[in-house]
Structures are given as structure tokens and as C-alpha cells.
Amino acid sequence: MIADAQTAGRGRRGHTWFSPAGSGLYVSVVLAPRRARVDADRSVRLLTLTAGVAIAEGIQAATELCADLKWPNDLQFGGRKVGGILAEAGGSSAALVVVGYGINIGRDACPPALGDRATSLEQQAGRPIDRLHVLAETLTALAARYADLIDARYDAILDAWRSRAPAALGARVSWTTNGGPMTGTTEGIDADGALLVQTRDGVERIVAGELRWEG
Numbered sequence: 001m002i003a004d005a006q007t008a009g010r011g012r013r014g015h016t017w018f019s020p021a022g023s024g025l026y027v028s029v030v031l032a033p034r035r036a037r038v039d040a041d042r043s044v045r046l047l048t049l050t051a052g053v054a055i056a057e058g059i060q061a062a063t064e065l066c067a068d069l070k071w072p073n074d075l076q077f078g079g080r081k082v083g084g085i086l087a088e089a090g091g092s093s094a095a096l097v098v099v100g101y102g103i104n105i106g107r108d109a110c111p112p113a114l115g116d117r118a119t120s121l122e123q124q125a126g127r128p129i130d131r132l133h134v135l136a137e138t139l140t141a142l143a144a145r146y147a148d149l150i151d152a153r154y155d156a157i158l159d160a161w162r163s164r165a166p167a168a169l170g171a172r173v174s175w176t177t178n179g180g181p182m183t184g185t186t187e188g189i190d191a192d193g194a195l196l197v198q199t200r201d202g203v204e205r206i207v208a209g210e211l212r213w214e215g
Contacts, residue, residue: 062133
């Protein structure tokens with residue numbers, strides 16, 4: 001499904017997504033990661049990272065812009081968000097997952113009040129960007145990376161993600177647990193896509209929850 005605008009766009013944990021008409025790309029695709037030939041559970045766990053790699057590759061193919069990935073589901077330029085991904089179980093079978101992604105394309109895609117936190121492809125390129133070209137390239141890249149997922153080429157996906165995610169190493173993060181606040185420094189991701197964070201008590205494995213990235 002492809003939308004020209006969204007009236008109630010959202011991201012992870014109920015966050016809103018500003019989606020004005022004609023300025024962004026809003027796409028939902030139904031995938032079946034449990035069809036993977038080896039370790040279907042791992043395929044499910046890596047789906048969001050796989051989509052992130054694909055969308056970044058599609059953006060680069062369409063615009064020559066190289067977006068960074070920030071765990072677990074953001075695309076950025078210089079720390080400012082240009083796109084996001086949301087994967088949710090859908091349909092009558094838990095085997096189906098709806099992967100939605102949104103990309104800010106036009107200069108009006110993000111309000112001025114978010115200028116320090118959000119950007120668009122046209123702002124980064126300094127020229128008009130063809131939304132249909134971005135759509136075609138992102139769907140092509142998603143199909144290729146989904147094939148990697150189904151064929152259990154997990155290392156190829158993880159290596160591609162790591163190459164585009166500078167904040168996954170050496171960034172300061174904080175989060176809250178039942179035991180109180182935690183802080184640490186990112187140490188990459190593991191084989192299942194979990195974020196590894198070095199704390200004073202050892203390495204923590206983060207699989208979900210709200211992280212605050214410092215700096």
C-alpha cells in the first residue's frame with residue numbers, strides 16, 4: 001500500500017509521524033519472514049534491520065545520498081531523521097508482518113519546529129527529488145534484501161547494517177529499567193540484531209524499549 005499522505009502517521013511506541021500530502025513517501029508491505037529456510041525466529045528478529053538496510057540502499061540508488069542507520073529503525077543524515085520503519089504482525093496469521101516505512105522527501109515534509117531533529121532528501125540533495133524514483137528503488141532494494149532474509153544470508157544483512165550505522169559503536173545512551181536508570185556506550189549489535197551496550201556492570205543486550213541517545 002502506498003499513501004500520498006497520512007492522517008495519523010505513527011512510529012514506534014506510539015510516536016507520531018508528520019505526513020503532509022505530496023511531500024513524503026509512505027509505504028506498507030506485507031512480508032512473511034517465517035518462510036526463511038533456516039532459523040525462522042532469527043529471520044523475524046532481523047526483519048526491521050533488513051528493511052533499514054534496504055531503504056537506505058534504495059535512497060542511495062535513487063539520489064546518491066548515503067543515509068546513516070540508527071538502531072533500531074531510523075534513517076538519518078547528520079543525526080537528523082529522514083525516515084523510519086515500523087514492523088507489526090498483521091493479518092490473520094502471525095507469520096505475516098506489515099513493514100511500513102516513511103521517508104521525508106520534499107522540503108515541506110517536516111515542520112520548521114523540527115528542523116534540528118528532522119530533514120528531507122531534497123534538503124540534503126539541494127535539488128528536487130522524484131518520489132516515484134525513490135519508491136521504485138526502495139521497493140527493488142527491499143525485495144533483494146528480503147530474498148537475503150528468506151535464504152538465511154543473515155551475515156550479509158548484518159554486515160551491511162553495521163557499515164551504515166556509525167552510532168552503533170561508541171555512542172552514549174541511557175534508558176530506564178525496573179531497577180532504575182541505566183547508561184552506557186554502544187558496542188555494536190549481535191547476531192540477532194540486539195544492541196550491545198557497555199555499562200559499568202558489564203555488557204547489556206537491548207532488544208526493545210526507549211533509548212535516549214546523548215550527543
